[in-house]
Amino acid sequence: MKAVIQCGGRGSRLMPYTMVLPKPLMPVGSRPVLELLIGWLCRNGISEVIITTGYLGCLIKTLFGDGSKWGIDITYTDEVEPLGTIGPLSLLRDVLDEPFVVMNGDVLTDLNLARMIDFHARMDASVTIATIARQTKLDFGVLEGPPNGRIQGFREKPCLTHHVSMGVYFLQPDVIRHIPRGMPFGFDDLILRLLSLKAKVVSYRHDGLWLDIGRVEDFKKAQELPWNDLPPAYEAIQEFAEAALV
Template identity: 60%
Template sequence: MKAVIQCGGQGTRLRPYTMVLPKPLMPVRSQPVLELLLKWLRRNDLTEVYITTGYLGQLIKSFCGDGRRWDIRIRYTDEAAPLGTIGPLGLLRDELDTSFLVINGDVITDLSLGAFAQYHHSTGGLLTVATMHRQTRMDFGVIEAHDGRITSFKEKPILSNLVSMGVYCMEPSVLQYIPAGVPFGFDDLILCLLRRGVPTHSYIHEGMWLDIGRIEDFQTAQELDWDVQSPPFERVYAA
């Protein structure tokens, strides 16, 4: 399979750090998260990778080069203007001719890509989203009311939801739903497919996943229980 790593965003949630470094080059201990992603892909036997670039893209190209030090072939796309999370795939229509992965450039996970891809192919669908159950504590007291009268109150409740991990398996035919040259996010894509009745599926992962674009997850990533000289994503992590 081919993989596309999305690295064109500005990383606004991690400012001011990302005013100097693009988010995929933010260090987790001594290694940029993008390097951890590339090593994870290689251990899962993927050797063809496209990296979409925009904001501070030259730094990403300078760091990764052609990928030979990881035994990976890396090619790049350049966004003249921001195209969102999914829009850059339109620049790769001629390259993505088989099932392919799309991965946000700020993800740390121990997801088995082999099992994920196998499930995707078993569904016969165009798109499978890697998901996890995640609990989120609200920062506010939540009120329910009917006709102006309060019926219940919960102080900073914990909500549990099935959330996207930012890892997707897609078929080339999904590209027909992505417009060329305009910003197009994953939310735009999934809503478009749902409106048209195109089957999409969820693969539930029960292992480790962090989104280092969030300050809380970025800080947690620094505490991961691994030896940085050993392959990450294969050890227990300290939450």
């Protein structure tokens, strides 16, 4: 099975650090995020990875090469101009001819990929989106009731819970035909288009670990995790030289 890791973004939320390193090469401990991702994919049975590159993509190619160090086949695409969060798949129409995984290059998770793929097959879905519950704390007191009427309740800086996309997806290959060539196209654009066509888009809930390294708060949390105590599916392969980022 193939997986596409999207690594073309500029990582603006982590500026100024991403002025010298692309976001997937930001270090977690002594290893780059992308190495942990590739290790996780290997443990989940993925044999071929396609990395979409753009901003500072030459550094990613130099560090990871053809993937032989990890026993996995890595190839690359190049974005001459930014193509958005899902637009790079338009470059792979002739390559992705079977169901495949797509994920952002700044995600760390212990998601069981095999269970998600089995769920996708049982649901007979076009797209399955991995989701997780996240709380957002508002900085304001919230009034309940009409804007020009009697107040019925009050909540001081409440926490709201939503199920959010983890940036990990499983797609049928025919979905790619809905992605236009040569222009920016977001994942939100794709989902709205599929929903308008009555395509079956489903969510798969994950209750474990998920960090979005592009967020400063999650990047800091990642540095505090006891990596040696994580389950084997999440351990990176040890052969990668720590000096690569020096």
